[in-house]
Amino acid sequence: MKTKRKKAAIIIIGNEILSGRTLEKNSNYICNQLTEIGIICKEISIIPDEKKKIIEKVNNYRLNFDYVFTTGGIGPTHDDITSESVTAAFDDKLVINKEAKSRLENHYSDDLFTKSRLKMAYMPSKAKLIDNPVSIAPGFFIENVFVFPGVPKILEVMLSEFLRTFEKQSKIFKINITTILSEGIIGEYLTSVQQTFKDLEIGSYPYFKKNSFGVSLLVKGEDKKKVDLAGKLIIEFLESKNGQPRLF
Amino acid sequence: MKTKRKKAAIIIIGNEILSGRTLEKNSNYICNQLTEIGIICKEISIIPDEKKKIIEKVNNYRLNFDYVFTTGGIGPTHDDITSESVTAAFDDKLVINKEAKSRLENHYSDDLFTKSRLKMAYMPSKAKLIDNPVSIAPGFFIENVFVFPGVPKILEVMLSEFLRTFEKQSKIFKINITTILSEGIIGEYLTSVQQTFKDLEIGSYPYFKKNSFGVSLLVKGEDKKKVDLAGKLIIEFLESKNGQPRLF
Structure with missing residues (x-):
């Protein structure tokens, strides 16, 4: 009777949460969305913007859970190191994703398409895009690791759209x-x-x-x-x- | 110039958070309190009410951080398994703490001091109490692991009182x-x-x-x-x- 239910884990990346500056609500949103489609979240980690730590946690979780969701650290500034860290976790190459770059180019006028913004097009070579209808810069996934931004309003739209592609698990009463x-x-x-x-x-x-x-x-x-x-x-x-x- | 700043980690225990039912705010409160006295929180884990998982996480964190704070799972019901799990993590014995029992006895009239409530007096034999001015049932600590309840209003009073005993670290500007x-x-x-x-x-x-x-x-x-x-x-x-x- 008992089905083999899919298990997920979440990695929240950001010093601002660990210092207490920001009250973290993304994981609650993700958990509710997952519960809705019958996926169980089994663990959440909140870790600093540190490459070694991100690599370690991504590698631990992706082997132990069916799905891994990360939030935070894919913006245009120096403290955004999630993409390079996930790339390293998969021993992949960090490259400019052409489709991501083209979306950003179309969105920003030439003088606003800065080097910082181009940073958001860098992803693992094997990454597939996750659409961002709000602020264009896409998230991505590689195998079972799904990489989302940390700004709640953007994450929420991206995630709820993206989860439509997931198969609904059997219901929990x-x-x-x-x-x-x-x-x-x-x-x-x-x-x-x-x-x-x-x-x-x-x-x-x-x-x-x-x-x-x-x-x-x-x-x-x-x-x-x-x-x-x-x-x-x-x-x-x-x-x-x-x-x-x-x-x- | 750089001081060796004390590092902390937090373990939040509770299925209700992972299902999305409850928005977890205790870790934010703890992080802010720690920042206030110059202790850095380096990691937060949110894990289910599962003994094996709690033992594993407590043992990992207590060896890697100066202080470990746990919240949740020390109440009177069947799903409150933090005390027995922390006891197992330290390879200690779960015993009735006499002082804790006496406080509970004084607080509840005889007919209200149920077997469930007595459960809250069980702790590792080496535990020292953390006072609970709100609902009496104490938390405890063993070595560098500090065990708090999950109800925010109770945790907040207990923690802010307890942290007065901590040495203030050098200031962060x-x-x-x-x-x-x-x-x-x-x-x-x-x-x-x-x-x-x-x-x-x-x-x-x-x-x-x-x-x-x-x-x-x-x-x-x-x-x-x-x-x-x-x-x-x-x-x-x-x-x-x-x-x-x-x-x-």
């Missing part, structure tokens, strides 16, 4: 239940449900809002019947404890 | 300059400044706001004179190109 009871009260019962349904993933997430707190429970799995049954058992338990369960 | 010019226009000049000042870190971050776009430049380093000089050169260059530089 889920049920979300909230309760006013705390984890300490419901923990033992949840453990027993998890032990009964080993295929399912039962997550428990406390929340604290302005005037209320409680726990949000997420039951997920590929077998809809099991998900529904586990959800029903949990709701019955919560009702028996006056936990005011709500189903989403 | 920085200058932030914005310009209306794009990276493609200023990239070449920035490269030359970076080549002149190899000790400095010069970052370039395009921004897109409602009615404006441009680039935000960050010049950082331990030598204030060099930071100021590089900043001055960049501002002069931007002025010469009508880039309307603004200094922050």
Whole structure:
């Protein structure tokens, strides 16, 4: 019954995230998009703009996951070293991609097509382009490594367009239940449900809002019947404890 | 002149982040707090609630960084497996920490001190407690690994209190300059400044706001004179190109 689900990993590249200057949101966008088509993200790494580190991480991930997504470091400035690093990871040559160059040439007038901007046409010789309808400069992929820019608005358009070319995996069913009871009260019962349904993933997430707190429970799995049954058992338990369960 | 600055890494544990359900903000908070006291965060990993994965990552990071911070997975439910995993990483025994148990006992009335809640007192035998003024259940540390909860409001209070015990590292100076010019226009000049000042870190971050776009430049380093000089050169260059530089 259980399908061999495709696994992905994400590499976020940028000192500005590690210093705390920038709140990183690209990985959340990518994870949601992947979940949507049934691909599981298994790991995210956030690393500095350091060539050695990028090479090491790309090489580790591309061998261990079906898909690897990178964001950041493909712009026109000196700290944009993702393309050369990915090229080195694949032991490929960094070359001017003619199609990428031609798109940039068409986009910028002659005096604005600077040496810095030409930098964005350099890619591994085996790279295939990922379209950028927003700011033209394309991303690329080589084998199972997909290289995207770090500017959220550009990444989001590029990624959602590009993922249409991916095959949709089998659906994951889920049920979300909230309760006013705390984890300490419901923990033992949840453990027993998890032990009964080993295929399912039962997550428990406390929340604290302005005037209320409680726990949000997420039951997920590929077998809809099991998900529904586990959800029903949990709701019955919560009702028996006056936990005011709500189903989403 | 260059000090041996302490390096940190962060491990964020939780399936809810990898599925895209939760936007992860704890690492940004930790990075900002670390930057404040002069510690550099060099890497962040976000991994699932899987024992093997947690052990592997903790063991890799604790040998390669001065400090390792983990968040998530120390609550009372079945999916909270960080304590047992960190214990295994250190080849230690998972035991009831008496002080932690006593704090929980004092906090909860007898009928509310459930078996699930007692789970939160289990730690490596060599663990030392990290106080939790919000919800009492303490975090802990063992050697250079610091284990925090994942609920942001609790983590934030615990971490900022705890970091007061850390020695402040030497200051990092920085200058932030914005310009209306794009990276493609200023990239070449920035490269030359970076080549002149190899000790400095010069970052370039395009921004897109409602009615404006441009680039935000960050010049950082331990030598204030060099930071100021590089900043001055960049501002002069931007002025010469009508880039309307603004200094922050």
